[in-house]
Amino acid sequence: MNKKWWKEAVVYQIYPRSFKDSNNDGIGDLRGIIEKIDYLDQLGVDAVWLNPVYQSPNDDNGYDISDYRAIMDEFGTMEDLEELMDLLHERDIKLIMDLVLNHSSDEHQWFKESRQSKDNPYRDYYIWKDGKNGGPPNNWKSFFGGSTWKYDEQTGQYYLHLFSPKQPDLNWENPEVREDIYKMINWWLEKGVDGFRLDVINLISKDQRFPDGAKNGQEGYKYFANGPRVHEFIQEMAAKTYNNYDAMTVGETPFVDKDEALKFVKEERQEFSMVIPFEHLEFDRKEGWNKITDWDLTELKNLMSEWQYKLQANNGWTSLYFCNHDQPRIVSRYGDDGKYRKESAKMLGTMLHTLRGTPFIYQGEEIGMTNISFESLDDFDDIETRGYIKELQQEEKMSEAEILKIANYRTRDNARTPMHWNDSKYAGFSEVKPWLKMNRNYPEVNVKNDLAAADSVFEYYKKMIALRKKYPVFAYGEYDILLAKDQNIYAYQRQGKENNLLVLLNFSENEAKYNLTAELEVESAELILNNYQNKADFKLQDSLRPYEARVYLY
Ligand code: ISL
Ligand code: CA
Numbered sequence: 001m002n003k004k005w006w007k008e009a010v011v012y013q014i015y016p017r018s019f020k021d022s023n024n025d026g027i028g029d030l031r032g033i034i035e036k037i038d039y040l041d042q043l044g045v046d047a048v049w050l051n052p053v054y055q056s057p058n059d060d061n062g063y064d065i066s067d068y069r070a071i072m073d074e075f076g077t078m079e080d081l082e083e084l085m086d087l088l089h090e091r092d093i094k095l096i097m098d099l100v101l102n103h104s105s106d107e108h109q110w111f112k113e114s115r116q117s118k119d120n121p122y123r124d125y126y127i128w129k130d131g132k133n134g135g136p137p138n139n140w141k142s143f144f145g146g147s148t149w150k151y152d153e154q155t156g157q158y159y160l161h162l163f164s165p166k167q168p169d170l171n172w173e174n175p176e177v178r179e180d181i182y183k184m185i186n187w188w189l190e191k192g193v194d195g196f197r198l199d200v201i202n203l204i205s206k207d208q209r210f211p212d213g214a215k216n217g218q219e220g221y222k223y224f225a226n227g228p229r230v231h232e233f234i235q236e237m238a239a240k241t242y243n244n245y246d247a248m249t250v251g252e253t254p255f256v257d258k259d260e261a262l263k264f265v266k267e268e269r270q271e272f273s274m275v276i277p278f279e280h281l282e283f284d285r286k287e288g289w290n291k292i293t294d295w296d297l298t299e300l301k302n303l304m305s306e307w308q309y310k311l312q313a314n315n316g317w318t319s320l321y322f323c324n325h326d327q328p329r330i331v332s333r334y335g336d337d338g339k340y341r342k343e344s345a346k347m348l349g350t351m352l353h354t355l356r357g358t359p360f361i362y363q364g365e366e367i368g369m370t371n372i373s374f375e376s377l378d379d380f381d382d383i384e385t386r387g388y389i390k391e392l393q394q395e396e397k398m399s400e401a402e403i404l405k406i407a408n409y410r411t412r413d414n415a416r417t418p419m420h421w422n423d424s425k426y427a428g429f430s431e432v433k434p435w436l437k438m439n440r441n442y443p444e445v446n447v448k449n450d451l452a453a454a455d456s457v458f459e460y461y462k463k464m465i466a467l468r469k470k471y472p473v474f475a476y477g478e479y480d481i482l483l484a485k486d487q488n489i490y491a492y493q494r495q496g497k498e499n500n501l502l503v504l505l506n507f508s509e510n511e512a513k514y515n516l517t518a519e520l521e522v523e524s525a526e527l528i529l530n531n532y533q534n535k536a537d538f539k540l541q542d543s544l545r546p547y548e549a550r551v552y553l554y
Pocket of ligand 1: 326
């Protein structure tokens with residue numbers, strides 16, 4: 001196994017808008033992050049990934065970029081970003097930037113030109129088509145509701161937008177677009193950033209026939225996800241930009257299974273260091289956004305195992321995550337955000353830090369932040385949620401109360417409420433009313449409390465990160481599942497050069513018995529991590545307490 005800094009790293013994701021507001025305008029900013037570098041250092045993370053901080057009209061909170069080489073006014077200046085980068089580097093923390101290359105803002109100079117006329121030099125920077133039978137060119141459905149096509153009066157054609165109409169898709173078929181993008185990426189690399197998270201990067205190559213999708217357009221993704229030229233484009237970009245640096249790259253890849261993933265991350269192919277998988281976060285939404293589905297731990301175990309085995313056998317790598325700015329909080333989904341909040345937060349964290357891959361922590365996860373419960377549909381800010389609410393009201397005629405229930409469970413706002421630093425009004429995030437409502441439990445769940453308590457989620461995370469640094473088996477050990485059929489316990493081994501790990505995770509709120517005598521021949525092992533105070537001796541046959549996590553070294 002080739003050693004790489006990013007295989008040993010733990011990444012901390014910051015959503016700048018909601019991390020820390022330094023100038024009290026209610027919006028988090030770069031100087032706010034600078035104020036909290038000590039905190040990141042204390043936790044022990046190796047890299048910080050910032051969600052987009054570029055100039056943007058904020059139709060989708062920065063994922064609609066109007067200038068890739070300028071900083072959003074609300075977040076600060078380029079000097080602030082450079083200072084942040086230098087200060088992180090002084091502490092050996094890398095800086096990973098978000099790159100949104102599938103689309104830009106409609107307020108980007110390129111699009112302003114492009115929509116002017118059919119013979120404008122920038123026309124082919126975007127995807128323009130004539131309508132069909134008085135409607136859009138095909139039936140593809142946008143991620144945020146409605147058609148993916150918008151009619152533009154000026155030239156009488158439609159442009160493609162997989163996301164909001166203010167996020168027109170760039171035309172990667174055009175070599176000039178690609179070259180302009182590569183120049184921009186190199187400009188950031190020259191500045192000294194250490195890598196990139198590449199937004200929906202597997203959507204950049206569209207089937208040029210633009211066929212209708214089955215199921216009334218729901219399956220349009222078959223023609224724009226993992227498209228015909230996607231690997232050609234990525235290999236070209238990699239060779240001309242980040243592969244000439246010691247950079248880490250993580251491709252965000254919806255609609256990708258383990259086989260598809262391998263094409264992006266097999267080391268010899270030189271595309272990405274790792275991808276962001278989605279399948280492990282889809283169990284509770286198999287029947288769509290507006291229905292919470294029951295699921296079984298064995299499904300999660302099977303899926304994780306498939307990825308783990310496939311990637312380790314083929315020299316591939318992955319990111320490990322449960323939370324990000326698009327996902328509801330994991331304790332409220334796969335854990336318990338009531339009685340066992342702390343135990344389950346630690347147990348889920350243990351899984352992320354002991355599988356083979358690079359763990360990503362999303363701000364607030366390290367203190368066990370939970371989902372929100374907004375009281376009015378007007379409180380939601382997320383463009384995706386607002387799209388669904390409209391659909392449920394107009395097409396499904398669902399009642400307000402039902403919509404509120406599902407929106408609170410599903411909304412991306414769950415991740416985006418301001419970070420809880422202490423128990424003061426607005427939780428130490430700001431002194432004025434923040435841009436998005438707070439989660440009401442901040443007087444209990446906050447950094448100040450966690451730093452003061454020995455059994456806090458924060459202290460546990462700190463310990464996990466330190467262990468990962470101490471024992472290479474955390475990063476490089478071979479994965480092997482144990483107790484594969486158990487419905488409550490996820491158990492596995494990691495086999496390394498010097499040591500092995502045994503990981504036992506109880507996903508249920510009840511005590512769960514296990515018997516490893518048929519699968520393991522280990523006489524003694526040291527308990528190096530446990531989320532309960534009364535420590536358990538090593539036994540091949542024993543039981544785990546509710547949401548208990550144990551990691552043994554032998
Ligand atoms: O968030 C989702 C599910 O709740 C996805 O549909 C999401 O839109 C998709 O994963 C792509 O996400 C990325 O690109 C979007 C942006 O809104 C997300 O914040 C970003 O992570 C468009 O740039
Ligand atoms: Ca601010």
